[in-house]
Amino acid sequence: MKISEELNWFSMLNIGAASVIRINFLIKLIDITVVGEGILEPEELKKEPSISLGNNLPLRRDHGLTAPLSLEELMTREVVTVTPQYTLYEAAHLMGEKRIGSLLVLKYDTLVGIITERDLLNVVSCGVKLEKDWIGGGTSIREEKVESVMSFPVVKICSDSPLKEAARIMIEKRIRRLAVCDSGEVVGIVTAGDMIRSLPEAPEKMKVWFQVDYFMAKKVVTVDEEMLVENVAGVMAAKRVGSVIVTKQGKPKGIFTERDLLTKFLAGDKSLIAEVGDHCSSPLITAPIGMCIHEAAKLMTKNRIKRLPITKEKELIGVLSARDLVEAYARAAT
Numbered sequence: 563m564k565i566s567e568e569l570n571w572f573s574m575l576n577i578g579a580a581s582v583i584r585i586n587f588l589i590k591l592i593d594i595t596v597v598g599e600g601i602l603e604p605e606e607l608k609k610e611p612s613i614s615l616g617n618n619l620p621l622r623r624d625h626g627l628t629a630p631l632s633l634e635e636l637m638t639r640e641v642v643t644v645t646p647q648y649t650l651y652e653a654a655h656l657m658g659e660k661r662i663g664s665l666l667v668l669k670y671d672t673l674v675g676i677i678t679e680r681d682l683l684n685v686v687s688c689g690v691k692l693e694k695d696w697i698g699g700g701t702s703i704r705e706e707k708v709e710s711v712m713s714f715p716v717v718k719i720c721s722d723s724p725l726k727e728a729a730r731i732m733i734e735k736r737i738r739r740l741a742v743c744d745s746g747e748v749v750g751i752v753t754a755g756d757m758i759r760s761l762p763e764a765p766e767k768m769k770v771w772f773q774v775d776y777f778m779a780k781k782v783v784t785v786d787e788e789m790l791v792e793n794v795a796g797v798m799a800a801k802r803v804g805s806v807i808v809t810k811q812g813k814p815k816g817i818f819t820e821r822d823l824l825t826k827f828l829a830g831d832k833s834l835i836a837e838v839g840d841h842c843s844s845p846l847i848t849a850p851i852g853m854c855i856h857e858a859a860k861l862m863t864k865n866r867i868k869r870l871p872i873t874k875e876k877e878l879i880g881v882l883s884a885r886d887l888v889e890a891y892a893r894a895a896t
Contacts, residue, residue, distance in 0.1 A: 633728055634721050636760055637742045637750035643668045646675070646709030650685060651692075651828075653677055653708050658829020663821060664739055666748065667712050673741060673748055675712035679820045680804065682828055685711055686792075687799030692827075692834065703828065718743050721750070725760060728752055729892045738885050754884040755868050758859040772855050777890040778872050778880035784809050785818070787839025794838045795823060805869045807878060808842040814878055816844030819869065848873045849882070855890045858882055 643666045644653055653665055657679065667675035682703075686692075691702045717735050719728055721744040728740055732754060742750040784807045785794050798806055798820065805819040818838050826841050827834055847865050849858050851874040862870050862884065872880040 633719070633723055633725055633742065633752060634750070636725070636756045637721075637752040638662075638756070639750045641666055641748055641751055644677070644708055645669060646707065646712070648708045650682065650690070650703035650706045650708065650711065654682055654703065654824060654828035657682075658825045661825065663753070663824075664751070665708075666716065666741060666751065667708055667714075673716050673718075675709070675714035676716050676739065676741070677708050677712045678739070679824045681711045681713065683795055683804075683820045683823055684799050686823070686828070686834070687796045692831070716741050718748075719752070720744070725757070726892075729757060729888050732757070732885065733889050733892045754888050758884050758887045759863050772890060773851075774849060774853050774855055774858050774870075774872050774880075774882050775851050777855060777886045778882040779803075779886070780880045782807055782871070782878050782881060784814075785838060786810075787815055787842075788837050790834065791818075791823070791827060791836050791838050791841065792834035794818060795834065798823075804883070805881065806838075807846075807871065807881075808838055808844075810839065814846055814871070815839060816842035817846055817869065817871065818842040821868075846871055848878070850874070851879060855882075855887055859887050862887075 642656065642660050642662060644656065646667055646669055648656075657663065657665060664676055664678040666673060667677060685703065685706065690706055692704075717731060717737060718741045719731060721742050731740060732738065738754040740752050741748050742752055783797065783801050783803050783805075785797060787808050787810045789797075794806060798804070805817050807814055808816045808818050816839075818841065822841060822843065826832060827836075847861070847867060848871045849861055851872055853872075858870055862868065862882075868884045870882045871878050872882055
């Protein structure tokens with residue numbers, strides 16, 4: 563059977579028909595072992611028989627049966643909202659409590675904006691303090707309002723839209739979240755992290771084109787374990803990255819992300835005057851160069867991470883994000 567006959571899931575993007583991916587949902591058990599200080603890598607990938615349906619859509623299991631995943635199945639239905647008059651302190655606490663990376667902003671039941679963990683990172687890096695500085699002056703997150711930092715307008719998608727449309731919009735707008743609407747009403751939110759749970763695998767003949775090497779961010783931003791979190795936030799904002807690799811004596815020790823900043827500090831009323839090495843996630847979960855992006859997506863989903871450091875001969879050479887994976891699959895159809 564020709565590749566073009568095997569799958570048209572992403573060819574429907576109307577951005578080219580030369581590259582068509584065969585949907586092949588593989589369930590693999592990934593064993594993790596320590597290969598160096600602070601680093602974990604996949605040791606072995608065990609394959610089970612693949613499953614493929616004629617309609618070439620992503621699949622789910624339901625009591626032993628298979629059915630295509632839809633946008634409505636992937637999205638988060640519990641939409642957490644705030645008003646523009648919420649303080650950043652209240653927003654951070656709510657995001658930390660719900661363990662989510664964004665809040666939709668409503669005014670008179672109308673969607674007017676979205677505030678994300680990246681917005682909070684940028685605010686803190688610009689000098690907004692956690693507490694009011696009565697001597698030095700300036701504002702704090704207890705005073706600053708959501709409306710001053712939220713992003714608007716919010717990018718939306720209809721609940722009955724195909725997954726390929728959600729992927730296309732995320733890539734075009736360079737965003738990681740979409741508000742899902744039904745008859746004009748917000749009914750959910752879908753993220754890049756949600757999307758990678760239902761992305762297809764490239765056929766064997768095309769896998770060389772879909773390795774992590776081609777889509778990862780090749781510049782790895784590192785900080786020493788003794789750097790203060792306050793300064794780390796500044797580095798992340800300046801470099802426009804959502805994470806940094808924390809090193810100990812030049813060797814990778816862990817990773818510190820904008821989610822760590824939110825949950826461990828902003829939502830926890832903890833001072834940023836703390837060494838990042840004491841608060842990073844460790845050891846690192848990594849993947850080797852040459853891994854297929856489908857396998858990388860499964861590894862990230864299994865371990866509930868959104869960023870995957872890539873190694874070559876045990877040296878870090880890049881970082882793959884959930885949005886990178888969505889972009890990889892979207893480009894596969896060009």
